[in-house]
Amino acid sequence: MSYAPFDVMGQFSGVAGDVRDPYPDFHALRKDSPVAINGDGHWEVYSYDLVSQVMRDNQSFPSGSIRELMSVVMGPYPLVGMDEPEHGRLRSLVAQGFRQKSLAHWDADLVGPVVDEMIDGFAERGSAELVEEFTYRYPAMVIAEVLGLPREDHPFFHPRALAVINVSVRPDEGIIASEELRDYFEGIIDERRAHPGTDIISELTQAELDGERLGDEEILSFLRLLLPAGAETTYRATGSFLFGLLSNPEQFAKLRDDRSLMPTAIEESIRWEPPLLITSRECVRETQVGDVTVKVGEMITVNVGSANHEPTRWNNPDSFDIFRDLVPHISFGVGVHMCLGMHLARMEMATAVNRLLERCPNLRPDPDRWDADDVHIHGQRFRSPTTLPVIFDAP
Template identity: 40%
Template sequence: MATIAPIEYFDEADFDPFVIDDDVFGEIEDPYAIFDRARANGPVQPGTILELLGAPADSIVAGIPQFRVIGHAEVQAVMRNAALFSNDVLKMNLGVTFGDTISAMNPPKHTQVRGLFQSTFMPKQVAKWSETLVDPVVNDLIGRFIGDGRAELVEQFAKRYPFEIIYRQLGLPQRDVQTFHRLAVTLTFNSDYIRYGKEASRKLGVYFQNLLEERRRNPADDLVSLLGQLGGDNGLSDETIVSFFRGLINAAGDTTYRATGCMLMALLENPEQLEAVRQDRSLVPLVLEETLRWNGPIIFTQRMVMQDTELGGVRMPAGAIVNVSMAAANNDPAVHENPRKFDLFRGTKSHFGFGLGPHMCLGQHLARLEMSRALNAILDRLPGLRFDPDMPKPTVKGGLMRTPRDIHVLFDPS
């Protein structure tokens, strides 16, 4: 690693992507009430999700006919049919910063590339990381505040642990971690902040390419060395591998932390459920699934219509963009009774928190492992966990990406 130059920070040295989260992703507290009112006009409507939520329009796709899909059955239909509703539109936004990303690929290329990457993230392989990577990170972070009797669980824990896990999986040097984290979360910035996403993409690309070449010369027990073997005769270009790393670190450092914040807030708001999980850890998987249904980190994604079609009684022309709201579908009262109530005992099994169909999240097994190990450690090590009555209670915010900004708690110090 001595031959790899440190990763470069933003040219604007005082830029901090975490500070502008509200500007980038919005401050909407209750998009679900808006979706409920909109359902009176049908499960599919002309217009965008951003327009419905009163958020600024995405200038990148301005001028293209758009439709929003908010019904459960209709969201399911779009996500299952990759041939009719393609990921080509994502080349215009995610592709700009992620590069040749698997997220913007379509079959048959998507099928081939996903198959090569997928073996690395199957449950059997992911389980091996539990004790060697996940538990040490989680327990180290908790150990830093366990004696204080109070903490702010977003900044001190949720925001940090998934990213520290992924940088250890990649075998990155400690010197680059803080810079790496801030570049990673900026990759999903768009519209007015797209320049930061492009800058982060460029600098991460240089770093990952150098890292890939170094690990091929000197392989180690890490993901870079492992995935680096997929290049050359195995059919993947370095550009595709580097783009996969961009997507991986963004998902690991951003969406998992946001989902974890929502999970912790939900349990703290429902102390009887928190105590039930503390007493019976077999309930932990139910907490994860209900969290992803109740307040998943992503409001919507997009697809492109490949031929004239009809969905939910609405005609859509080829080339139109479909705004597919997983959040609206997950809270459709026609499917989930009293959907805005967090209730782990409803036994949630079906949700769109990780998507659906051929583009279902490749890292879902790792995310579930990380969140479950994090929750178990918190329950084990922070007895009497409760909101700090002297601090404002948290709220989940965001019209694109959602999470509580802070969670102030008290607990019985060790």
């Protein structure tokens, strides 16, 4: 099967939602009532404290309601849609593949070379379209690397990984790609069980808790979860970070001159434009949320984006300001499902932007295209720019 190229605009008219700036509405809704019935007839929480309460209280608001939906592409064990105690056991095992000590090695040996290879594609040209040529491509390549997939398999893996990410736009393709990846990974798992290396798949085959190991189906589900959970989020977050920098040249110049600002700049960007704006839960135990009693069986939408723009926590919350004091945001979630890949995501974004700054001197918006293409961040459920036309001083 040949896969259609990734369709950025299709994503936005589809699941991501055709919304340019949702934040004024969130302010009005939050002010009106931090928890209210939304257009889908579900409860939606808008304030930081209530978003945090619902995400932390997995006994009253578990995640199992999204399990069936996710299983279509992820198989029977989609970690993010599973509940305790099954989730806790699985998470403890798969977390062994994400050890902190692996990060330094991944950064130098895997992420840096992937990013450089992408930049090689346009470095000589002095111009690039950074979404198409860079941000959406590199995180799936990083996943291939941390899984230790052989180089010669990348042409098989990459289009299928992107088709899985794109499943909401072309469901048939996404489902077929997921099945093909499943079959492919099955062979790799057998091989790594027999001859383990230092990659995540090998770690998953060896991970042990109370004498128990992961089953093949659990590993196969987890590997496919990494594409939407790890590659899509990071591609969108990197695009929004670059957009924030390119549209705020003074901040960009200061970051270029002082790279020690990178971690706080990344944190501010992820607060300002979380790539995943909302997630959902189902109420299984009657619970008071603010002024509302949420009843058993009712669905609740958790609005991470609104929580991150709460004016009581951040001054001018809608503006991108890498110099503001760091106050914890909630873009990586909180509670038992808190993002397992957040350190990897931060490291990927830092490496991607650092390498761009080093290899593309004087990186700036393309004056002929930036306004003409109406470059902006877009989306309702997922957010990122659809295009980032740039120019720079070619060597």
